[in-house]
Amino acid sequence: MQERLMTLQEEAVEKIEHASSLKELQDIRVEYLGKKGPITEVLRGMGKLPAEERPKMGQLANEVREVITTKVDSKQEKLEREELDRQLSNETIDVTLPGRPIRQGNAHPLTAVIEEIEDLFIGMGFSIAEGPEVETDYYNFEALNLPKNHPARDMQDSFFITEDLLLRTQTSPVQARTMEKHEGKGPVKIISPGKVYRRDTDDATHSHQFMQIEGLLVDKNIRMSDLKGTLTLFAQKLFGEEREIRLRPSFFPFTEPSVEVDVSCFKCNGAGCSICKRTGWIEILGAGMVHPNVLEMAGFDSKEYTGFAFGMGPERIAMLKFGIDDIRHFYTNDLRFLEQFKRA
C-alpha cells in the first residue's frame, strides 16, 4: 500500500511536470485528487489494514495528497503566469509613436523678458506703473527737462498727432506722472514697462514701435552708489552671478549725472567675443540721478530729495539673451518663432 502511494505520487508529479496547459493540469487534479481518484481509493481500502498501521498509512496518504496538491497549485500558478504573459505580449504597443498632443501656447519673448525684470524689481520693493501711449508734449518732453527747441529733442524723432499730442517716445512720462501723484512725498519706487514709438524705418536693428522698461527711485538720501548697487544686483540676477557692471558718463536730459551702464559679457566673461564686439562689455542700460529740474517740475523739493532712474530696451535684452538677430521677428509673429520660447 505504501508502495502504491509512492508510485501514485511519482506518477502524478511526473504528469504535473509535463502538463502544458491549464486544462491538462485541471484533468490531473481531478484524476489524482478527485473524489473518485486513486488516493481516495487507497484511503478507502485502509480498513483492511491492521489497526496499528492505519494512522501511519493515513498520514502517508495525506502527505502524498499534500505533495500533489502543492505541485498542482504551483504548476497552475506557473501556467497562469505564462498564459498572462502570452496574452500581454499580444497587447504590446509601439511606445515610440507620438503621444496625444496637449495644446500649449506660450508668452511672447518680450513679455517673458519684461516679466522677469518686473519680478526682479518687485522683489526689491518696486511697483509697476503704467501710463498712456498717446502723451502730451509736456509729459513726454517738458516735464523731463526737454523744453521746446532743445537740441536733444532730435535724439528722438517722434510721431506727433497734433501740435501737443504725440505717441510717447519713451516710458519716462509715466515717471513724471507718478511723481506728480506723490505730491512731493517719497519714496517713489516704480518700474514702468511699455510700448514706445519713434520715427525709425523698420530694419534689422530699428523698429518704429518697441518696448522700454524704466525704473525710478526717489527718496531722501538716494545716492549714485545706490544706483550702482541696484543695477549690479539686477545684472547678476538677469545674466548670472558672475556679472559686473561699469558706469560710463553719458548724457540724458532728465538725469544729471547721466551714465551708460555696461554689463560684463555673459558669453565670454570679459575675454572678448562677437556679442560684446571684442570689448568684454555689453551696453545694456542708460541711467543717472534724476535731474533737479525734473524733480522740481513734478513737485519734489530737490534739496531734500534725490533719485535715480534707469531705462533699457527689452528687445535688446531678448536679442542678447536668446541670440535673435533681427528686431522685426518680434512683430511679425511667425509661429515658428513664437513657439521657441516655451521655456523662457
Add this chain to the structure above:
Amino acid sequence: MLVSYNWLKEYVDLDGIQPDELADRITKSGIEVEGVESLSQGISGVVVGHVEKCEQHPNADKLNVCQVKIGEGEPVQIICGAPNVGTGQKVPVATVGAVLPGNFKIKKAKLRGEVSNGMICSLEELGVDVKMVPKEFADGIYVMKEDAEVGKNALSYLNLDDHILELGLTPNRADCLNMIGVAYETAAVFERKLTLPKPSLNENNESASDCISVKVDDFGDNPYYGAKVIRNIKVGPSPEWMQSRLISAGIRPINNVVDITNYVLLEYGQPLHAFDYDRFGSKEVLIRRAEAGEEIRTLDDEMRKLEAHHLVITNGMKPVAVAGVMGGAYSEVSDETTTILLEAAYFNPSIVRQASKDLGLRSESSTRFEKGIDRNRVYEAANRAAELMAEIAGGEVLEGIVEAGPRFVDPEKVIVRGERANKVLGTNIETKEIHEILERLRFSYEHENDEITVEVPARRPDITLEEDLIEEIGRIYGYDKIPATLPEGATTTGGLTPSQMKRRKVRRYLESVGLYQALTYSLTTKKKANAYHGLATEEEPAFISVSMPMSEERAVLRRTILPQLLEVVQYNQNRQLNDVAVYEIGSTYLTDERNLEKLPNEHQKLAAAFSGLWHFHPWQQEKKPVDFYVVKGVLDGLFKKLGVSERIEFQQVKREGFHPGRTAIVLLDGKQIGVIGQLHPADQKEWDIKETYLFELDLDIVFDIDVEPVVYSALPRYPSISRDIALILEQDVSAGEVQSGIKAAGGELLKEVSIFDLYEGEHMDEGKKSVAYSLTYYNPEKTLTDDDVEKVHSKVLGYVKEKFNATMRG
C-alpha cells in the same frame, strides 16, 4: 568728430599714451570713442622717391618708364601709368616687398616687356578715401613737397602714420567738436600739460575799420560779430600738413582760404566765413532779420526764399549770407580773390537751428552754432585764421578787428558743495581732491566756507547747475571708484496692482490652453482701423492719425486689435502654418473728438484669432477643426478663472465683418464687454485665409469689477438625485435661455442644469429641435426623497412647457 592723434599730440603731452589707451580712458570718463582707425592700415615699405627720368614706354602709349631714386643706391625702374607723373617729382613709392591696404603685396613685375620694381602710389592706393583726395591729384599719383627726403618713410610725410579717433558726442558735449576742446578734455583725464595755439599777428598799418563797418540790428540774435580784412591773398592749394589734417577729419581740401576757415573750425570749433571783399558790394556789414520772401542764391547755387525769422548777413542792401548756415554765391571766394573779408561771429543757436531746418541745410558750421560754440573764443579764432592767411596764403592783415557786441563775456559762476557732491555720488572725495579735479578741468574757483564757487569757462555752456559740476567731479574722479550700495530708507512692499495680477492670470490661462501671445503694431491703415471694431458706424470716423506718417501702412492708431491678428493668421497661413491660435493684450485708441485735444481713451483689450485645426492627432485619427464652440469654451474657462462666469451672457448679434449667424456679443452684468464670432466668409476670402474665429474683450471693464473672494463650500454629505428631460423646442428658442429658465424655476434644490444632447433634422417636425437637459437636485440638509424631487421637478416641467412652448419627448 574725428580726432587725429598726431594733431592732438601737438596740444597735449601724450607721451607714453598709445591711441587705444587714449580711447579707452576718454571713453570711461565721458566722451565715447566709437572707434580708433589706423590710417596706415598695415602699409609698409612705402618710401619717398625722386623721379630722375621719365620716358614713354616703348610698347604702350599710356605707360611711362621711370627711373626713381629710392635711397642710397642706383635708381630703380618703375613703370607708371599716371598721367601726371613727371621728371623731378618727389613721390610715394611702394618698393618691392611693400604692403598696401587690403594686404596687397608689391612684387617685381614686367609690364609690356619692361621691368617694374615697385609702384608709384596715388592717395587712393594708400587708403585715402577717394572723396577726400584733393582735386589736382584725383586722377593720378600724389606729388609730394620738394623738401621730402628720398628714402624716408613716406607715411609720415603724408601724415598716414596717424590714428583717427571717432568721438560719439552727446548733445551736451559740443565743446569737444573741436581739437582745443578735446585737448582740454584729454589733459584733464590724463592730468597732462596743455599747450594751446597763441595766434600772433603782424598787422600792417592800414586800419580794417577804414574798409568796413559792422552793424547788428539785434544783439539777441547776434551777440557778437567781428570782421577782419586781409589783403594780397594768393588763392592756391594749402600746404600738405593742412591738407592731411583736413582729410583726416573728413573734410576735402579746396584751396588755402577755404581750407583755413575749415581748419580753424576744426581747431577752435569756430565757424568762419570768408567773403570776397571786392565783390561784397559795399563797405558795410549789416546783420538783420530777413524780410519774408526775400531771396538769396547760396553757395550751392540754389535760389532760396527766406522767412522773417531767418537771420541774414547783408551788405546793407541785400543778403550775402544766411547767418551761420550758408554764404551767398555772389561774394564767394574764387581763384581771383585778393582781399578777404573774414567773419567770426556768435549767432543765437536756436535761430541757426530753425534756419538750417527750414532750408534743409546742415553743415559742420550750422551744427556747431546750434550746439553752442565758445562765446569767448570767437575773437581769438578770427586772429588764428588771419595768422594762417598771412602764413600760408601770403596775406597782409589789416590792423584791428571791426566789431559789434562785447568781445568777451564774464564766465558763469556755479557753486558746488563738497558735502553735497559726496552725498549725491555716495562717495568720500576729499576737498583737496575736488580742488585737484577742478584744476585738471582748468576751471578756476574760490573756496569759502563750505562753498566752492566755480567760474565755468564759456567753452562749457552745459554746466549751469551744482549737479552739472557734481557730474564733472564724479566722472574725473572715476565712476569705477563709486562703491555699490543699496538704498537705505523705508522699505516698501512693491508688487502688482490687482489689474496687473489679473492680466498675468489671463495670459497664463490662455497660454496653458494653447494660445501663443502675439505682439503687433499700434499704427495701421485707415481701412483696418475702420473694420471689426463694432462701433456705431460713422460716415467719417474720428481716426487718430499721426501728422506725418512714414507710410500709409502706419498712418492711424488702431481701434481694435482684430485686423492685426488677422494679419498674423494671414502671414502664417501664407507659410503653410495653417493652425493658428494667437492672442494679444494691448491698447486700442478711441476718441469722440474730430480735432483731438484731450488724450484719447486707451482701452486695454484682449483679442484672439483661431484658424485651422484646434486638435490634430493623425495616427489615432483625431482631428478637430476650430469652431465657434471651441472659442467659446476658451472664453468660458477664462471667465471661470476670473470668477465672473455666473455673470456672463452671450447674445446672438449681427455685426459688420462677422458671420451673420455665428456671432455673439458678450455681456458682463448686462454690460457689453466684447464680441465672439466667425469672420465673415466674404472677409475671409478677401484676407485669403481659412475659416477663422475671433474674440475681443475690453479688459479694463472685466478687471475693474469686484469679484467675490473664494470661499470654500462644504462637500456634499447627502446623495443628489438626477433627472433627465428631453424637450422639443421651436428652432428659434435658444438652448441657453431654456437652461436659465429651468435653473430659475428649480429654486434652491436644483443644483445644476446641463445640456447633454441636441438633436435636429430627421424625425423632427419642421422648425423643431430636441434638447436634452440633465437636472441635479440636492439638499445640503438631508437626503432627498423621490417625493421631494418630484414636487420641484413637476413644477419645472410645467414652467418650461408654458414659458417655452416645449413638449416632452419620448
